[in-house]
Amino acid sequence: MKDKIKFLDVAAINRRFITTFDEELKNVVRSGRVLLGTQTQRFEEEFADFCHADYCVGVANGLDALWLTLLSKKMLAAWEDGDEILVPEHTFIATVQAVVRAGLTPVLAPVSETDYLLDVSRLSDLISSRTRAIIPVHLYGRMANMQAISSIAQEYNLFVLEDAAQAHGAQYLGFSAGDRVWQGAAAFSFYPGKNLGALGDGGAVVTSDARLAQCIRQLANYGSSEKYHHELLGVNSRLDELQAAFLRHKLRxxxxxxxxxxxxxxxxxxxxxxxxxxxxxxxxxxxxxxxxxxxxxxxxxxxxxxxxxxxxxxxxxxxxxxxxxxxxxxxxxxxxxxxxxxxxxxxxxxxxxxxxxxxxxxxxxxxxxxxxxxxxxx
Missing domain, CATH: 3.90.1150.10 (Aspartate Aminotransferase, domain 1)
Incomplete structure (x- = not known):
């Protein structure tokens, strides 16, 4: 009987780390700290460094990474409800759900028939007085034309949020997804099937904008920057210590x-x-x-x-x-x-x-x- 070839053998991928994972589980249990501890802090530092960005904020999943970034930018830049965000016509639904959940309007932009990524030659035609951002999706693990997208964003004063859920470690012209050179932010998912996958849900935003990173972190922690002081109407969206510990080893x-x-x-x-x-x-x-x-x-x-x-x-x-x-x-x-x-x-x-x-x-x-x-x- 022939061996069955799985589309993705998540169990086999994780078995390579089982001894290390067992030890990290014990360490986290012994520490008594399962949220907002040193493992999450270290992973955020290491992943920001991997992406060549200044900041990383761990959140609960990739959808929240997109949504909280848009919500934070909306607050900081005084965007209005209904303002427009350009997104590719072909992507996973989370890209568009994040826009809608932030009270913004997704405008579907054409993708190229040759690489299935944003057709940068047609982006400018879709920009209106209410356009506020572009979300290039690095679909299938290949980065969109970030050089052209960044140029268009600068010309029209638009924010760029990379949907990098499928692009951990991908590069364009030698620069990484999330790299500070792109002058925006990138949202990552650590869903178990991703190239960098947790043993559950997880996500992160990387950026080199200090105010944006702080706002995302605050919104993700009940709108609080100090315990029991809630300046913003936030949510609970945090990367836990155990997943952070696992991800640190897989990142290597x-x-x-x-x-x-x-x-x-x-x-x-x-x-x-x-x-x-x-x-x-x-x-x-x-x-x-x-x-x-x-x-x-x-x-x-x-x-x-x-x-x-x-x-x-x-x-x-x-x-x-x-x-x-x-x-x-x-x-x-x-x-x-x-x-x-x-x-x-x-x-x-x-x-x-x-x-x-x-x-x-x-x-x-x-x-x-x-x-x-x-x-x-x-």
């Missing part, structure tokens, strides 16, 4: 883990040749794309259901990211009507299929995935 291996993903991605890009499959990048520009951390390796096909079933029958698990486009999500139906069409988002939602990729995926399993895909016929 993140660069190596990302490099393993790049090795697998290079094999997919150079060895897959099935005419019924479209690869995310051409073989001509592979090396340029290796700054991606390949959180997801997407392929595209007009025969997705048949291909997914074929792979399943051969013991290979795949996922779809994301089958329902943002503008067709029921919870956001008040924002868009049937007249709103986003053809690239709809095409990607209909044809995308994500292949297994992770630091624990064996060479033999990669070979099996490639051979099985190349054997697929319609």
């Amino acid at each position: 291996e993140l660069t190596q883990d990302n490099n393993k993903r790049r090795i697998i991605a290079r094999r997919y890009l150079t060895e897959l040749f099935n005419p019924y499959i479209t690869l995310p990048y051409s073989t001509m520009d592979i090396e340029q794309k290796m700054q991606s951390v390949f959180h997801i390796f997407p392929i595209f096909t007009k025969h997705r259901t048949k291909l997914q079933n074929y792979l399943k029958d051969n013991g290979i698990e795949t996922l779809v990211h994301y089958p329902i486009p943002i503008h067709k999500q029921k919870c956001l139906s008040m924002l868009w009507t049937d007249e709103n069409t986003y053809p690239v988002a709809e095409l990607l939602s209909a044809e995308e299929l994500s292949l297994p990729i992770s630091p624990v995926l064996s060479d033999n399993h990669v070979t099996t995935v490639i051979n099985t895909l190349n054997s697929f016929e319609v």
Whole structure:
């Protein structure tokens, strides 16, 4: 019987750290401090340094990282309810939910048909007198064109909030997601399946804006900067000590883990040749794309259901990211009507299929995935 190849073997990824995790669990229990302690402080310092930013604020999850940043910026810059935020038409729903929860209006911006990221050539056309920010999403682990986005933001005095939930360690022109050079903020998720994943939920914001970092930290702690003194109407959104301790150890291996993903991605890009499959990048520009951390390796096909079933029958698990486009999500139906069409988002939602990729995926399993895909016929 063939080995089953999981889309992502989270258990195997975490087993590499089990001895260390056991020791950290004991340390946290013995300390009696499970929130707002030294482990969280040290992780925030180490992750800020990893991203080349001045500050990191740990929060409960990636959605809160986006939402609390927007809410803080709204307060500090005196944005008004309903002000507009540009977001890509193709992204996970959390990007748009964060905007709506902050009392702001998401404006869907086109993504490129070649890299599935914000089409910077069309951004300026969407900017109005009420536009306040751009949220580039570093989808699938590849950073958006931050140089062009930053230039546009400076020209129109807009805030840039990177949705870096899939881009821990990714780079653009040698600068990291969240790097101080981008002069904004970046929101990260530590959901267990991420390249840097906790053993539960977790998230963080990195920025080099001291006032913004302080406001996010205050809002995330019941609006309090001093115990029992609540200046702001805040929430409870904190990264706990145990998750911070786990993440510190995994952060030390993140660069190596990302490099393993790049090795697998290079094999997919150079060895897959099935005419019924479209690869995310051409073989001509592979090396340029290796700054991606390949959180997801997407392929595209007009025969997705048949291909997914074929792979399943051969013991290979795949996922779809994301089958329902943002503008067709029921919870956001008040924002868009049937007249709103986003053809690239709809095409990607209909044809995308994500292949297994992770630091624990064996060479033999990669070979099996490639051979099985190349054997697929319609």
